[in-house]
Amino acid sequence: MIDTRDKILDTNSESLDVAAIRRDFPILDEVENGQKVAYLDNGASSQRPEQVINAMLEYYHKYNANIHRGVYRWSEEATRGYEGAHRKVARFINAYSPREVIFTRNTTESLNLVAYAWGRANVREGDEIVSTVIEHHSNLVPWQILAAEKKATLRYIPMTKTGQLDISDLNTIVNEKTKLVAFTHMSNVLGAISPVDAIVKRAKEVGAVVVIDGAQSAPHMPVDVQALGCDFYAFSGHKMLGPTGIGVLWGRRAILEEMPPFITGGDMIRDVTLARSTWNDLPWKFEGGTPSIAEGIGLGAAVDYLSKLGMDKVRQHEIELTAYALEQMAGIPDLTIYGPTDPATRGGIISFNLGDVHPHDLATMLDREAIAVRAGHHCCQPLIELLEATATTRASFYIYNTPEEVDRLVAALHKARKVFHLD
Amino acid sequence: MIDTRDKILDTNSESLDVAAIRRDFPILDEVENGQKVAYLDNGASSQRPEQVINAMLEYYHKYNANIHRGVYRWSEEATRGYEGAHRKVARFINAYSPREVIFTRNTTESLNLVAYAWGRANVREGDEIVSTVIEHHSNLVPWQILAAEKKATLRYIPMTKTGQLDISDLNTIVNEKTKLVAFTHMSNVLGAISPVDAIVKRAKEVGAVVVIDGAQSAPHMPVDVQALGCDFYAFSGHKMLGPTGIGVLWGRRAILEEMPPFITGGDMIRDVTLARSTWNDLPWKFEGGTPSIAEGIGLGAAVDYLSKLGMDKVRQHEIELTAYALEQMAGIPDLTIYGPTDPATRGGIISFNLGDVHPHDLATMLDREAIAVRAGHHCCQPLIELLEATATTRASFYIYNTPEEVDRLVAALHKARKVFHLD
Amino acid sequence: MPGETVRDDLEMEYVLELAAAFDKQMRGHVVQNPDITFEDSNPLCGDKFKVSLKLNEDGEIEDVGFTGRGCAISRASAMVLIDEIQGHSYKDVDEVTRDMLIDELGIEINSAVRLKCAGLALRTVKTGLQKSGYKVTNAEEEDWAETD
């Protein structure tokens, strides 16, 4: 165990320089109850480095203006910054062109965009839509609504006992009637990384469109939408060092060109008469109204920050930290850990329960130790039911988390056993 | 003329203390081509005071976390700040309850929310929807799409020669078939304030739902949704000192309760099973996914700032500045000014054309004088056609604008006559 | 002990005791011919309570039963609530607020989620009464985070 810990601490290794990273996040020096806050709720939202905050400040202080239409320098610079952020994101996920990158509010809106604009134009009565039992509500409810509206059938890929998607019946579940397959790249409860290749291969055999929820993968591992082979990929800025209020939908150009628009109004039109309207070029066709300009610029800075670190290293850091945490937590009596056990097949998300202590009560106790975790159903009620739990407590890591913070979590869990009379 | 100018400059009057206000906006000291920028593009987007920027910075630096679900102080404070902003906005527009205040990205999304969620559930074949010929595309295109989808008829309230809505045929246009009437509170091209009372009265006679586009009114005059008598009221944060990425839809509670949701997924549900889902309380039912948290908090600070100034004074300042500008501009040969001439019936938006100089070329010339204006169709193509113009140049004022800036605009327009060989 | 704020590591102690008392009292307890049954849930975590209330002709609450699942805080505050309202007129429910219950638990509550936990039983009772036509204060407004 000490090996893993030392490896992470060894700055000569190929790992991230966590000490240097932490200097970019002054909030991590905030103290609660006499201790620095161990922020282990990154699955919900990450912190943002000064570089991201400063990029937005610079916009507000130096060239604050609406984009596209202004005939003066501020507006020009704002346009450059906002359009440039699309280009940065395109490079980050290896999109063919920035025109395939649509800025939304968050993953949820990105997935709704597909359900409304693609779904309502392409799904018909009797068709099938496939999702999975492990999905976040945002990748589940929109398909329920679409299926109900179109009288289509919604089918679910089940889960194995070890918390992986169970693709043994894939060829039945995804079949000739399937029009769309939507699944998460990484579970936000179990950390499990999905078998993308197998699902995409099968979906493509039957000509279904593939939607990947990348909310938990884009921030934490290298993502190449071309290699994934999907048609849509959705993620959120606020989980990847970016500001709130900005998300991304990547879509294949040919599909986006064919799709009707979603949010309509200013900036997404080419020509409007009282009788009818025509649409602007991609991606503007899907970005109606004044967009989240400062937030787009902030997301661009977040992508710069992550790219500079290198997403391989980000992933490596989290594998090491997760391995260490799983090792340490294995020694805690009464602790149930959900999901796969091999850190190579999962992200830095660990959900657990301590005896029959309600996760809320456990999280409250951890909060007294200045450890910020999440407790609840994590917007995955069907999965939580399957785990036969009321809820879980979840610790989730990012680039600035350290083995010391894991140690504090482990110590606090030992202490919790006393507080809740489990010993 | 000098009278008006002096009145505005007289800090003993009931007017705003513009010099003090400007200190909150350091960007206004930025220099272009040797002069401070005269920012006269407020109709597109306003500047933001330090108070707003600092409120967001504080969130990012002191309590950055996702809302609602976190069991630790940061998340609790973020929740308080974000929910509190709803309460502030509710007070600002005199809503019955913060539950009637839905945060969106912008006016455009607010109007689309009504078109999708209310419109698709309530408009049927043969029904009629009424909009007007002066609308911003955001209050026009969503109704075109809704009408086309539902095979409903879209009718338009016309415009008078003087640039006011022409309500002489209102009783025919709004009739028993009318399900929804959508119109702007203040034209973003002409500045004209709409005859709200007459339209609302007629709409209510026939039982139609009334949607008011408040993008240009909420920032610039006192707004009381109860007094207006409408059912929905939409506006944008970025035009009223708030950040980008946040807008508001106010709706009457009883109507919102009946409506199906729009964006579905995390945070807007009460219970999710694989078979079906139920919805959270208002307004969360309409705020699916991680919201624009920092931006919501920023909007709360913007509303505080405006409330402290007093919206009556804001309006008074703009009436005075507009009166002064209209007086001064009347002396420029070849200048056509659109819209009503009485400052009491219009906001601080002045659209004009100088001879046959293309507005883009004129705006470029003004930019060389460090005067930031807008040129184009202002997202109102049908209206621009009616004005028999290709486009217009538009100057629009806000709390920090001064008579000196008007003087600079007027001087530059005189100069433009020479540059473009009109003299 | 009620009302006293315990701030050490064992400050959950009293809450856990109350929750255990709640579990014991509710186990197997069935309200006969309830006048009101109502289920509510905390959308933040999926915890749910179903309340059953028996009222006599004077509007006094004769019996209270809860089923469902909840954390220690929600169960403890339900226990306090039962003590407050059983044998009293439904009108007295109006005088109970979430803050009173939290005070009684003797803990400091640090998060919006936990506030909703502490208020779940009260919300369920109040909304149940309202939906059956009894006039009590609007419970849901307590679910709104307070600001300055």
Next chain:
Amino acid sequence: MPGETVRDDLEMEYVLELAAAFDKQMRGHVVQNPDITFEDSNPLCGDKFKVSLKLNEDGEIEDVGFTGRGCAISRASAMVLIDEIQGHSYKDVDEVTRDMLIDELGIEINSAVRLKCAGLALRTVKTGLQKSGYKVTNAEEEDWAETD
């Protein structure tokens, strides 16, 4: 004069001259039996150009005509474009970029809107050629604001 940057108040002078030349040359000019006609617009302002091109069997552009409406910059850059491509092979259109046209106008362009003005005629010609199966560089990429 082409290529020279004039930075005083009269820097529009050359642009206005070119725009006037464009107006004069296009007035009443009709391309007979055009091989390509294509209309494009600037969604930011509603300005539109419709181009008509006549090509001979060698792929040389014999005649160019524009109708529609545009600001001085869009008309001036259309004038420069016509001079560049008339009498040349359609393949040479590939060598024309928006930046070249702007250089030729001798003005400094400060805004994304004006960049689109300056590129409207070129975009219309290139997209028109593309839609008719002629291989030229993708015009629309020039419409993307550049970063660092």
